[in-house]
Amino acid sequence: MRSITETYDSFAKLSPDQTAIHTTNQQISYKKWNVLINQTANWLHALPSETKTIGILLPNDIPFLQMFLGACRAGWIAVPYDLKWNLTELKQRIHLSSPSLIVTTREIYSKIKHQIPNVTVLQDCLHNISQCSTSFEWEPEDDLPFYIGFTSGTTGSPKAFIRSQESWSASFDCNRIDFELNKTDHVLIPGALIHSHFLYGAVSTLYLGGTVYLLEKFSTAKVLSWTNNFPITAVYVVPTMIEGLLKETISINKPLKVISSGAKWNERSKIQFRQRFPELSLYEFYGASELSFISVLSEKEGMQKDRTVGKPCYGVEVQVRDEDQEIVKPYSTGKIYVRSNYMIAGYFDQEGVIQTIKDDEGWATVHDMGYIDEDGFLYITGREQNMILYGGINIFPEEIEKVISVHPNVEEVAIIGLSDSYWGQVTAAVIKGKNNLTEMQLKRFCKKHLSSYKIPRKWFFLNEMPYTTSGKIARADLVKQIESQVSHH
Incomplete structure (x- = not known):
């Protein structure tokens, strides 16, 4: 069983002074990062808790990642909550995930402390954490759950899903093989960590031993100036951000990997993007919260086949089936089914019962429709629902x-x-x-x-x-x- 923090000890020994995380006002080395994660794990370990679940209601900054990854090391479950949710939405999701404590800023604490139980102020937690031992000895149990996320069901009411550490640590192979990332990479994370695309980008970079550059919030000017002023080699984006970058006058004049997920891009902005930023190589992937990585389209393939979402990622099998569950011929549209080790453990209900999304053979679908061409490239034709x-x-x-x-x-x-x-x-x-x-x-x-x-x-x-x-x-x-x-x- 791989744990998503297991590489920190060796990076702390091998490259203690290398920067693990770089923010606007702080840089933290791998040696210090490893100590912080150990202290956070010890602090959580010592807390009396039924659910061993920590809620994170924090802005993009080092403490967000510290709480998230400290929880992973302690064998706890971390639940990020979105600062944009209104009180009703927040309450709904807290009710679903029942955290033992919720860490937030002093300002938010003063607004919600009377309405939401178990809220605690970040500064107090950090003070207590700093008193804890700097080494942590604990063997994780097999395939431990570590992360609760939310998708809105088709009814619009949120559903909570749960992931195991194994599902993410296995998918780090996609970073190495499909995106060709490794410990020499300097990776810019310009979006909110509440979105799993950006959270995953940060966590996988730290696992591989690279340096994470974390923006407080997305701004096209910041993305361009950081990319030009720091040794950044890769950036995680969603297509909206690219549209924003195209509107700016500054260019990027060095090789850079752009890893994009989210909505499918329109062709016009792809062509513009390639003209404006000829040095950049684009990796677009298609995925879903529940299924994780499904397919990836690299720069070369994207030039030849621009309407596809690419070929299955490393370790992923894809089938397109008709209504009778038969596999269809190339170019025939059907429902997309996926099998890999990267999927969620399942949805879980109020009682904490996990409902798997897989069938007996390990296949699952999020009801997207599409087809595969004769070269094995996948195309999406639409959502079965109206999302x-x-x-x-x-x-x-x-x-x-x-x-x-x-x-x-x-x-x-x-x-x-x-x-x-x-x-x-x-x-x-x-x-x-x-x-x-x-x-x-x-x-x-x-x-x-x-x-x-x-x-x-x-x-x-x-x-x-x-x-x-x-x-x-x-x-x-x-x-x-x-x-x-x-x-x-």
Whole structure:
């Protein structure tokens, strides 16, 4: 059983002075990092706890990674919570994951301490941790769970999934083989660690012995200046960030690996990107929270086949099946099934029972549809459900529809995704209303009940919705109707 912190001891001995993490105001060596992780593990080990679960409600900084990886070393489970969630969303997820304690900043603590149990202030924890022993002896049990994340189910209510350390440490082979990363890499992490793409980027870099450069929050200017001023060799991004970089005038004049996940890029910005940044090599991968890495498209292959999401990653098998579970021929569309050691252990419910996502042979699906060509490249044709991918964030129409439909002057509502060159997709609300209902009224209404990124960006008012024969709103027709309306403007 591999643990995701197991390499720190040897890096602390072999290259004690090498920088492990570099932030705006701090640099920490592997020797110091190893000590911090050991102290954090000892501190957690000594705490009385039923669930051995720590909630992390912190900004992007060294303490976030320290709490996360200290928990891993102690055999605890870490649960990152998003600073953008409103109180209701936060409570829902705390209820699902039942942490023994939640570490947060003093400022957030003062806002939520009366509403949320077991919250503690980071500074106090760090003080207690600094008193702990600097060596940690403990053998992890087999395949220990270490990470709880959340996906919104199709109903829009969150589902909690749980991962084992083995699932991530096995996937570090993808970093080595598919992305050709190793201990000489200096890796920029410009996005929020609450997103597993960026968290994984940081954790895998530390496992391989590279240096992590961590931005507090994403800014195109910072990404460009850090890339040009520091010896950065790789950067993790989502397509939205690339769109932002294309708008800047500064260029990057050195070889750099760009590892992109999230929404599929549009061809226009890929061509622009290659023209603007000829030195950069692009690795796009397709994955899912539940399945982890699925396929990867390298720079050379991306030039030849730009509509594909690439070939299966190292250690991943992919099948496309029809409704009868038969494997289909090349170019035939079906549901994508995946088998690898990188998947989540399963979803877990309130009682802590884990429901696996795999069948008896170890295959699983997140209901994406697609096909494979004769060379073994995978193409995605769409989501089986209606999910909207907004700048790498999944948004579920059902959740927003539920809120808007409560408004007394809304007769019917459909939330659809409209393609957008910057975000990939933006949410649009299509409303059938009465009493001169306005966009302003609905936006105000949404602000009370939804996180800001879920509030629709565009609003359309119709006298009549298109319906399917079974009387449901015909989403595909509606999207076509609205898209053509938009393009005629």
